Amino acid sequence: MPAGHADVPLARDPSERFLPWLVAFMVYFAALALVSGMALHKLIERWDSGLTGQWTVEIPAPDLAGNATEQSARIERILALLKETAGVTSAAQLARGEIAELLEPWLGSSALDEDLPLPALIAVTVDDGSPPDLDALAAEIGRIAPRALLDDHQRWLGRLLDLARSMQAVTAVILALIALCAVLAIVFVTRTGLSVHQKAIELLHLMGAHDGYIARQFQRHALKLGLRGGVVGVVLALLTVLPVGHLIGRMENTLLAGLALSPVEWGLLALLPAVTALIAMVTARLTVLGTLARMP
Amino acid sequence: MIRFEDVAFKYGTGPEILREVSFHLQPGSFHFVTGPSGAGKSSLLQMMYLASRPSRGRMSLFGRDVESLSRDERGLLRRRIGVVFQDFRLLDHLSVAENVALPLRIAGRRSAKVREHVAELLAWVGLAEHANDRPATLSGGQQQRVAIARAVISQPSLLLADEPTGNVDDRIAVRLLYLFEELSKLGTTMVIATHSEALMSRFSHPVLRLGEGSVRLEAGRPASAASAPAGSAA
Secondary structure: OOOOOOOOOHHHOOHHHHHHHHHHHHHHHHHHHHHHHHHHHHHHHHHHHHOOOEEEEEEOOOOOOOOHHHHHHHHHHHHHHHHHOOOEEEEEEOOHHHHHHHHHHHHOOOOOOOOOOOOEEEEEEEOOOOOOOHHHHHHHHHHHOOOOEEEOOHHHHHHHHHHHHHHHHHHHHHHHHHHHHHHHHHHHHHHHHHHHOHHHHHHHHHOOOOHHHHHHHHHHHHHHHHHHHHHHHHHHHHHHHHHHHHHHHHOOOOOOOOOOOOHHHHHHHHHHHHHHHHHHHHHHHHHHHHHHOOOO | OEEEEEEEEEOOOOOEEEEEEEEEEOOOOEEEEEOOOOOOHHHHHHHHOOOOOOOEEEEEEOOEEHHHOOHHHHHHHHOOEEEEOOOOOOOOOOOHHHHHHHHHHHOOOOHHHHHHHHHHHHHHOOOHHHOOOOHHHOOHHHHHHHHHHHHHOOOOOEEEEEOOOOOOOHHHHHHHHHHHHHHHHOOOEEEEEOOOHHHHHOOOOOEEEEEOOEEEEEOOOOOOOOOOOOOOEO
């Protein structure tokens, strides 16, 4: 006997047309949220580890009335102080070119001409296990150069990390809401299907079909629609993510550099249609079983 | 086979349609169920094919108290019951052959066996050439034969038919009941609901007569112009 036709004609329902598109848009937004979440995770990881154990001494540029020789002497004395301080593993003054490179993302290369007064920067590496006393060291540096600043980056880095983590949490909430919407859409469509095909379902039930037999018809249908919508959604997401990723890839020296997705992350993105289809299938099954349980 | 003890039935919170219904049908018996419109013929049959539960009393099928059955057991029991519905309940999106095959597919029978059985049965009801047609393209009588073929394909122990002759002329109605008699002779317990006294009088089977909410079992009378009786009532 040909088994080509399902006992419940779900393939003729209007849901066959609109549900895959609904799922596609949800998967599209979920994919974007997922990519954002993964990029934020990378950013947090990089900021967190990149500046650990790195302090900076900033000595403002001498004003017009200032004495450049005196400035150099102060820098030398600060370098000597740092090298003698316990807990400091290295201290080196950044060259003007290095400072310009750091400022380039904000000011652009054209603004950094020779006439622009730049502060002197000393990169200090401290022993993470026993770092020097920040306040005491800052006071000693202040005695040499009153306007100098010793920064362990924790204040701004902490704020930046808090912001990034908040955004990551928002991304997770968005993903959860999208999943919830998808579940509700599948529940609605399944219940509509149960209502539309009530007579066929009742007939199967009276012929001795177990609940699982009837549920399989709906879950197979939901799996198919979920997979179809999921694939379309991911393709649309790729069409968005790839150009943006290409643009980010061109920004070599910026805060956003190095955010390209790894093969594992691409794999996670590719799994999205399968996960969506699975959610659709399980939701449809549970909805049908819940409804059938009320039949005698 | 079927035992009702002081069974009552009502829809929701409405009045009792049936009350104090008690009878016992032996395996292989043939019974008519009759009564005026609204007497509860369909409700009685619904309880027998486990579509409804009694509101009171005790009912057992195949020696099992239906209230004690688990959900899966009720499903398995339903597979032993063939039902010819008054409105046929054929699935329009399936072909005639697929409709007839439905009980076997539900029971998980293998495709090759199913195909063989369906072909045999469609030939038996004279619809072999309509195997691939949709039910909607058939006449009322042909649809009824499809419904009968579907009801008997799994060789049920109990066959229930609700007004199976309602849509056909007298000649076909009698032929249909001969068909049911043949099945009964093979061991299937038959319960046929009909309002046609004329039709029942042509057979000598006992009658469950419904009226004023209760059921009275009448022994079979000599047939006016039909075959010998095949059933027996307890």
